[in-house]
Amino acid sequence: xxxxxxxxxxxxxRVTVELKNDLSITGTLKSVDQFLxxxxxxxxxxxxxxxxxxxxxxxxxxxxxxxxxxxxxxxxVDTQLLEDATRREAANSNKQR
Amino acid sequence: xxxxxGYVDRRVLLVLQxxxxxxxxxxxxxxxxxxxxxxxxxxxxxxxxxxxxVPLGLYLVKGDMIIxxxxxDEDIDRSTDLATIRAEQLPPIRY
Amino acid sequence: MDASPGIQEPFxxxxxxxxxxxxxxLRGDRELTGILHAYDGHMNxxxxxxxxxxxxxxxxxxxxxxxxxxxxxxxxxEMLFVRGDxxxxxxxxxxx
Numbered sequence: 001x002x003x004x005x006x007x008x009x010x011x012x013x014r015v016t017v018e019l020k021n022d023l024s025i026t027g028t029l030k031s032v033d034q035f036l037x038x039x040x041x042x043x044x045x046x047x048x049x050x051x052x053x054x055x056x057x058x059x060x061x062x063x064x065x066x067x068x069x070x071x072x073x074x075x076x077v078d079t080q081l082l083e084d085a086t087r088r089e090a091a092n093s094n095k096q097r
Numbered sequence: 098x099x100x101x102x103g104y105v106d107r108r109v110l111l112v113l114q115x116x117x118x119x120x121x122x123x124x125x126x127x128x129x130x131x132x133x134x135x136x137x138x139x140x141x142x143x144x145x146x147x148x149x150x151v152p153l154g155l156y157l158v159k160g161d162m163i164i165x166x167x168x169x170d171e172d173i174d175r176s177t178d179l180a181t182i183r184a185e186q187l188p189p190i191r192y
Numbered sequence: 193m194d195a196s197p198g199i200q201e202p203f204x205x206x207x208x209x210x211x212x213x214x215x216x217x218l219r220g221d222r223e224l225t226g227i228l229h230a231y232d233g234h235m236n237x238x239x240x241x242x243x244x245x246x247x248x249x250x251x252x253x254x255x256x257x258x259x260x261x262x263x264x265x266x267x268x269x270e271m272l273f274v275r276g277d278x279x280x281x282x283x284x285x286x287x288x
Contacts, residue, residue, distance in 0.1 A: 001232075002232050003230065003236045019190075020191060020278075021164065022188055031100050043167075050184065053112070055173065056170050058167075059167065061101055061104070061130075061166040062164070062165045063165065066114070066190060068275060069269075071270070072271040073271070077271050079227075079229040079240060083211055083230065089232070090203065090207050093233065191220060192219040
């Protein structure tokens with residue numbers, strides 16, 4: 001839930017999604033869901049010359065399960081807030097047991 | 098899963114786990130991102146010849162097999178001569 | 193439980209590493225070091241000031257894979273989300 005919330009705060013920011021097939025796609029984050037499936041607009045594929053497959057694709061839906069990394073815009077990530085939220089979530093999940 | 102909402106009835110590109118690329122009209126989808134494509138064709142890429150389009154017809158693709166679904170810009174796609182494109186197939190997922 | 197206070201389960205070790213530099217081993221012969229800012233129960237991570245190391249084994253012609261040449265590629269990333277399914281281990285900072 002925490003990570004899902006983080007992605008929601010990054011809506012409309014430019015991110016680079018690196019997939020498990022080594023494809024890297026930069027785009028504007030339009031939406032994310034509970035599975036961390038990602039919608040990107042105005043996409044650019046890294047090394048377009050080698051990968052012309054997506055030439056006519058301007059926006060796409062990426063399945064969360066095939067994501068390896070997402071490079072985030074660090075100026076839009078409040079690391080102190082993240083750490084506090086992570087500690088809070090960890091404390092809550094301990095209480096439930 | 099609101100993310101596929103806007104793609105229904107649009108021409109889309111599906112990239113699959115094994116690296117295959119399939120184009121078709123998105124007829125429907127569900128929670129697990131299983132999708133139904135109508136009038137679908139596989140685009141077979143190679144370095145030796147242009148892109149070959151193999152007609153597949155109506156296809157149901159299991160969500161687990163899908164890497165991404167992209168909306169095809171019809172103008173750009175029409176202005177692209179597939180016969181002139183040389184490229185390797187996209188790499189398959191390794192983990 | 194007479195381990196050090198506050199550590200009852202594996203995830204506590206990760207919790208105590210928040211805002212510290214950690215080492216992460218990933219599938220696909222990849223390793224990361226970076227400052228840990230967030231994690232969840234899937235071991236999804238958010239790290240900053242990341243250095244990634246990728247080991248690429250080039251199998252030599254006519255040689256067994258054990259004799260392949262290992263190339264190491266490194267790159268730096270400012271802020272990175274790492275999907276948990278690729279994570280093999282997370283190690284807290286070495287206290288040296």
